[in-house]
Amino acid sequence: MDNCIFCKIVNGDIPCYKVYEDAEVLAFLDVSPVTKGHTLVIPKEHFDSLLYCPKDLLGKVMAVAQKIAQASITTLGAKGVNIVNNTNPIAGQTVMHFHVHVIPRYSDDDQLKLEFNKNLENLNLPVIAENLSKKI
Ligand code: AMP
Numbered sequence: 712m713d714n715c716i717f718c719k720i721v722n723g724d725i726p727c728y729k730v731y732e733d734a735e736v737l738a739f740l741d742v743s744p745v746t747k748g749h750t751l752v753i754p755k756e757h758f759d760s761l762l763y764c765p766k767d768l769l770g771k772v773m774a775v776a777q778k779i780a781q782a783s784i785t786t787l788g789a790k791g792v793n794i795v796n797n798t799n800p801i802a803g804q805t806v807m808h809f810h811v812h813v814i815p816r817y818s819d820d821d822q823l824k825l826e827f828n829k830n831l832e833n834l835n836l837p838v839i840a841e842n843l844s845k846k847i
């Protein structure tokens with residue numbers, strides 16, 4: 712895909728600090744890490760977002776994310792990990808090539824804060840669940 716920065720990394724046109732590579736998946740350090748070892752896992756083939764990634768390949772991407780999460784704990788000394796995917800700009804996606812963030816966590820003082828402000832009231836949960844389940 713022209714003008715995709717992650718495709719350029721896959722093709723070797725832009726350098727990266729490689730963490731893992733196989734025929735279908737590449738993992739490399741995020742250039743602006745949130746914490747030590749912040750890694751991005753991507754399919755080598757271009758898909759704009761998670762929404763378009765075939766499920767077998769999605770499974771391979773997640774399996775690599777799991778391995779990196781484990782290595783973050785055993786080799787970097789992380790105490791936990793956040794696995795994050797942003798889908799579409801409204802959710803914070805800035806690079807439109809599907810990727811999963813593996814973010815090792817070391818202490819409560821890490822700069823990353825994932826907060827769920829559960830302040831939505833009056834949602835019709837049975838109807839929402841039914842609508843979603845009809846489409847899956
Ligand atoms: P997102 O906001 O979920 O789309 O995440 C995109 C991530 O890609 C950000 O965390 C960026 O720091 C990272 N990023 C952008 N360009 C590069 C690059 N050339 N090498 C490594 N990471 C990059």
Ligand code: ZN
Binds near residue numbers: 712715716717719808
């Ligand atoms: Zn791409």
